[in-house]
Amino acid sequence: MxxxxxxxxxxxxxxxxxxxxxxxxxxxxxxxxxxxxxxxxxxxxxxxxxxxxxxxxxxxxxxxxxxxxxxxxxxxxxxxxxxxxxxxxxxxxxxxxxxxxxxxxxxxxxxxxxxxxxxxxxxxxxxxxxxxxxxxxxxxxxxxxxxxxxxxxxxxxxxxxxxxxxxxxxxxxxxxxxxxxxxxxxxxxxxxxxxxxxxxxxxxxxxxxxxxxxxxxxxxxxxxxxxxxxxxxxxxxxxxxxxxxxxxxxxMPDEECFVFCEQGGMIEPVCDLGNTVAEGDIVARVWPIDRTGANPVEYQAKRSGILMARHFPGLVKMGDCLAVVAKVV
CATH class of the missing domain: 3.40.630.10 (Zn peptidases)
Known part of the structure; x- marks a missing residue:
């Protein structure tokens, strides 16, 4: 029971x-x-x-x-x-x-x-x-x-x-x-x-x-x-x-696979799912949505691999996962 x-x-x-x-x-x-x-x-x-x-x-x-x-x-x-x-x-x-x-x-x-x-x-x-x-x-x-x-x-x-x-x-x-x-x-x-x-x-x-x-x-x-x-x-x-x-x-060997957002805004994907990326490559930009004339914040891959996952909606919040880069074995 x-x-x-x-x-x-x-x-x-x-x-x-x-x-x-x-x-x-x-x-x-x-x-x-x-x-x-x-x-x-x-x-x-x-x-x-x-x-x-x-x-x-x-x-x-x-x-x-x-x-x-x-x-x-x-x-x-x-x-x-x-x-x-x-x-x-x-x-x-x-x-x-x-x-x-x-x-x-x-x-x-x-x-x-x-x-x-x-x-x-x-x-x-x-x-x-x-x-x-x-x-x-x-x-x-x-x-x-x-x-x-x-x-x-x-x-x-x-x-x-x-x-x-x-x-x-x-x-x-x-x-x-x-x-x-x-x-x-x-x-x-x-x-x-x-x-x-x-x-x-x-x-x-x-x-x-x-x-x-x-x-x-x-x-x-x-x-x-x-x-x-x-x-x-x-x-x-x-x-x-x-x-x-x-x-x-x-x-996915460690937390370096994950890229998290540190402010809200509008996401601009820079690469698509399945694309190969190198460490340091820009994977996404986040644009402000409350003003014009400001530059976006750029987010880089922390490791080389392929883009395994990405945030889906066009707007992101602080703390959202923007991207996941996995190592190809």
Whole structure:
């Protein structure tokens, strides 16, 4: 017993395919006995590994939800060996609002782990994932993109871990996903992340950043769809050959990868995503927006590599991440 109020309307240990919800009671002004209903699909066929596939951890990122909705509609029990748990929009209130954080409690789900069974709505979702879903899984894929404020070259990622055997398994799974770029990713703040919760339990974990700008493209969706099936084939859950293409290997070795803004204004990108930059190259200029006749502030790359990420909206605030430069391995 976890003490968590979420109850599934689908069985986890029954062969076949079941579509339903994770039902979280949520009493509010417009529904005294209301619930948050998080869609979930469980596909199972005999014994075998379990894959947990999640999207919508942030509500303004769409490649994962699209790819997982299609997978939930097309994956058949007779095609697999094991179990696939699909949650296309993990932070469903945020997903419905098209926002990074939940409109219910302003919670950032990917900074809320391990959560609390008696906490806010977002903390209860995190706690259920942490205590029920992750322990069932052998491998976890959590889709991300840049949302409304960042844009990325499309990459799958693994992290540097103390357990090198576990890290090697994560890297192999990342390579199997086979995005155009494959990155060893440095998180600015890993406290409270789903990534950390999964990795601390010794599981294999893969994440992505597949684009951004609060939308998806045909290309980024195609990468997401192919990657999920490649990963299921890699684990032996799904039969068949993986669909593989060349991938560029990236590394984020330290905080010198990040360029942060020190005043607000209007951003002028000086290079585009995927461009090669040298240490000292200007990657962006920030122009004042409250006066004319003033020069912009120029921001330089702190290392050589490629432009992996950039700020997306035209206006920036103090403290915003302007650019990320990753090393090509």
């Amino acid at each position: 976890t003490g968590n109020p979420i109850s599934p309307t689908v069985p986890f240990d029954q062969d076949g395919i079941n579509h339903g919800f994770l039902r979280l009671p949520y009493s509010r002004d417009d529904s005294a006995w209301g619930s948050v209903m998080i869609p979930i699909t469980v596909v199972r066929s005999s014994d075998g590994p379990t894959a947990l596939l999640t999207g919508g951890n942030h509500g303004d990122e769409y490649e994962g939800p699209i790819a997982l909705q299609e997978l939930a509609a097309t994956l058949k029990p007779e095609d697999i060996r094991g179990r696939v748990i699909i949650v296309p929009a993990l932070n469903h209130p945020a997903f419905l609002a098209g926002t990074r954080t939940s409109p219910v409690d302003q919670g950032n789900l990917n900074r809320s782990f391990p959560g609390k069974p008696d906490g806010t709505v977002t903390q209860k979702i995190a706690h259920y994932v942490d205590t029920v879903l992750i322990p069932m899984a052998d491998i976890v894929l959590d889709y991300h993109s840049g949302g409304k404020t960042l844009d990325f070259v499309p990459f799958a990622a693994a992290h540097v871990l103390e357990n090198k055997d576990q890290q090697a398994a994560c890297v192999a799974a990342m390579q199997a996903f086979n995005a155009p770029y494959s990155a060893t990713m440095l998180e600015i703040d890993s406290v409270g992340m789903l990534d950390t919760a999964v990795e601390q339990k010794g599981k294999v974990f893969v994440t992505t950043e597949l684009g951004g700008g609060g939308t998806a493209t045909a290309r980024s969706i195609g990468i997401a769809k192919k990657g999920a099936r490649n990963l299921l084939k890699h684990t032996g859950i799904l039969s068949g050959e993986q669909e593989l293409s060349p991938t560029v290997t990236l590394d």
